[in-house]
Amino acid sequence: MICPNCGASGGDYSQFCSICGKSIQQVSPSAPVAPAPIYSGQMQTSGKAIASLVCGIINIFPMFIVAIILGHISLSEIKKSSGRLKGEGLAIAGLVLGYLGIVAIPFILIVAAIAIPNLLRARIAADEASAVGSLRNLITAEAVYQSTHTDTGFACNLSELASRGLIDSKLASGQKSGYVFELQNCSSETQGGPVSKFQVSAAPFRPNQTGVRAFCADQEGIIRLDDLGSTQNCLDHGMMLQ
Secondary structure (H helix, E strand, O other), X not given: OEOOOOOOEOOOOOOEOOOOOOEOOOOOOOOOOOOOOXXXXXXXXXXXXXXXXXXXXXXXXXXXXXXXXXXXXXXXXXXXXXXXXXOHHHHHHHHHHHHHHHHHHHHHHHHHHHHHHHHHHHHHHHHHHHHHHHHHHHHHHHHHHHHHOOOOEOOOOHHHHHHOOOOOHHHHOOEEOOEEEEEEEEEOOOOOXXXXXXXXXXXXXXXXXXXXXXXXXXXXXXXXXXXXXXXXXXHHHOEEOO
């Protein structure tokens, strides 16, 4: 044995150094650590790695979040499987696509913030244009009806115009393209005489969503509007549609 203090050699079974008197501890060699067994069977592709890649390819919320979670789990399982599992490349691809989806979120929100108001304004403009077109159809239908019913004059309800084939069934229901239509205030100049006056109005079904302005007209055929969406204000003192 070699003394760790002075370096003197002693007997194989000596507990103390004969020169310096220090204790000589016998250190038994540690047993070598056996290497982990290597799997020699057929390798299987990790199902979580495949799922991670699929979710990453779909790449819509919340699928890219799922792709990231499954990607990390599958990589961990593959490393611990001792060669039993494969698919590390699939898992990494799913992770990359998932993180790309997260990076794209701010850009998607910016585009949505710009596009959604524009789409809403476009829809409102289309619904208002359709309402004006429907009012023109009603005015024309009333003129045709009066010309063929001189004894009764103008029609006082939408269903009567539809029964003569002068307007379509959707307009006859009183609601079309986000607007509600009403035929009202029918009157005659003489008691019991033919109807010589009528008023028709169109109001947004959902204000500020299917339309903003209200429109109206009468037997004179002039279409008027109210910027605040009030049919009563339109009928009373609406501005002439340009």
